[in-house]
Amino acid sequence: MKVTRRDLFVWGAGAAAGLVFSPVPWKLLDDTSIWSQNWPWIPQPARSPVEVKQSFCSLCPQGCALKVRMAGGWPIGVAGVSTSPVTRGALCPLGYGAHQLNWHPRRLQAVRHKESVSSWGAAQTAFAKACGEGPVIVIDGYPGRAASSILEAFAEKRGSYRVALSPELGALAPYERWSGVPANALGYDLENARTIVSGAPMLDGWGSPGRFTRLWAESAAGAKDPQLRLIQIEDSFSRTGSRAWQSVRIRSGSESALAAGLAHVLLDERLVPARGPIPRLTLADAAAQAGISEDAIRELARTMVERRPTLVISNDENPQVAALNVLLAATGARGGIVRRTKGTRHLPADAVNLNARAILIDAKVPWNFTPETDAEIFRFAAWDDGTSKSDWLLPAPGFLEELTDIPAAPTSAIETYAVAPALSKPRFEVQSAAQFLGNLDPSLGTTEKLIHGRCNGLFRERKGTLYGAARVPLEKFDSVQKVEEQLWKGAIWTGDPPSVGGWRCELKEWPQDPEKLRSRDWASEWPAAVLPPLAVKLYQESTLREAPERRNA
Secondary structure, eight states: OOOBHHHHHHHHHHHHHHHHTSSHHHHHHHHHHHHHHTOTTSOOOOSSOEEEEEEEOOSSTTOOEEEEEEETTEEEEEEEOTTOTTTTTOOOHHHHTGGGGGGOTTBOOSOEETTEEOOHHHHHHHHHHHHHHSOEEEEESSTTSHHHHHHHHHHHHHEEEEEOOOHHHHTTHHHHHHHOOOGGGEEEOGGGOSEEEESSOTTTTOSSTTHHHHHHHHHTTTOSSOSSEEEEEESSOOHHHHHSSEEEEOOTTOHHHHHHHHHHHHHHTTOSSSOOOOOSSOHHHHHHHHTSOHHHHHHHHHHHHHSSSEEEEOSSOOHHHHHHHHHTTOBTSTTSEEEOSOOOOOEETTSSOOOOSEEEEOTTSOTTOOOOOSSEEEEEESBOOSOOOOSEEEEOOOTTOSOEEEEOOTTOSSOEEEEEOOOSOOSSOOOOHHHHHHHHOGGGOOHHHHHHHHHHHHHHHTOSEEESSSEEEGGGOSOHHHHHHHHHTTOEEEOOOOOSOSOOOOOOSOOOSOOOOSOHHHHTTOBOSOOOHHHHHHHHTSSTTSOGGGSOO
16 A cells, blocks of 8 residues: 555545544544554653654655654654744644654664665775766755755765655746756745646645645635635546635646647737747647537636736646746746745756666655666665665664754745754664765765854845744844754744746747656655554545545545
């Protein structure tokens, strides 16, 4: 059974209300109590005072704020932080149970080489030997961190640095090709949009937990003609579709055809101020491929521009869908796609053939990403689901076991920065990929030193606001030490709202059918290697894992 991060969001959004009014949760709590007590690997918390610390989740690039209950140096409970300006108390179910993950029976506890137990010394020797024999590729799944700087600096000396794109970041990739602005510098100004046309699961796990769902609840949910219109386009009825202002059903895989048909109407009827290239696909052919009528496409195009700004969001990388935002003048505009920072252009992990002597894969890369290569693979992971074909499996720090920083989430319209300190100690020897490479090349520095440097940079710029126990403009702080103290205690820095304009997308010709630059098996699903026990039990004893068309909306 494959359970993804998106499935976890669906469970949290769709199941909680119904469970409260049934005997199921109370029976589950009773079963879970008995069930967990009989498992020898479940630790018994030490009898000690309970203290609450704030931190951030680093299990995925969304970086949600956490309130962690600690006892005897171990996390025993996790909740969201209501004062967070990003998630405002929301967490996905994986985050709520993440404190159980470090004790999971699939926790990787020793270095493994081709299914045999090995040692860190042997792994270091093997990797150093590979570096001397040919180019090395380093793959990162969570770019922008201080650790990412170490990975990139090492790779630039010995090979190349690549990034495994999240589906949200992949959807922004076409704009990088058309404008030259890195995809990781862009974000969606959802808060100022008035119409959102979406093929993404906006209410079922898209982006940062709580961001769009709270926006929808505040400005649209239950209203016949809401301030914010969500038009959901999909091939099967979903919970997002059931709650959207309008739901449009099309044939599976026909998103590009529908986008071409909508472009025809927008341009032919002059519904948009900008002119652009005409798609080769005719409106009639687009309607036939999408499985809806020409009149339905015309009506949808008119509805899209009735209430502006209008923003189109794709589920993954689809240049034809992205081109609609260029026609709608939604790039570099309020309520559209905005540039939040300078950003850095990176090669996608699977856009080119991975010819190298060795490939090092960071623990933040989705578990079932397997490069097609004959190179020796060194994979860092905290958990092992038993399916990896890597030559080396290297135990990485688990949940809250390492110091890391938290850059802005892929869909964010503003820059944010936070620090997640190591709140607990691992029970066995672990190393992060950055630490492993730093041992080979001490000139790369350490994560802690780089985080100090980034905090110094924020203090020197004197911009933005620090949200901790109180909301304080950064210019009010008189020393970088006080800024760091607040960040280490769980505060989050947010930059100023982005200014519109400043970058421009030029669409010289209508994009062709999108090529599959990466395997949808991992990039579009972003699966977790393992799940906390309670989540597993819920999935096994409920119908929540049914196919979308069979679920009760």
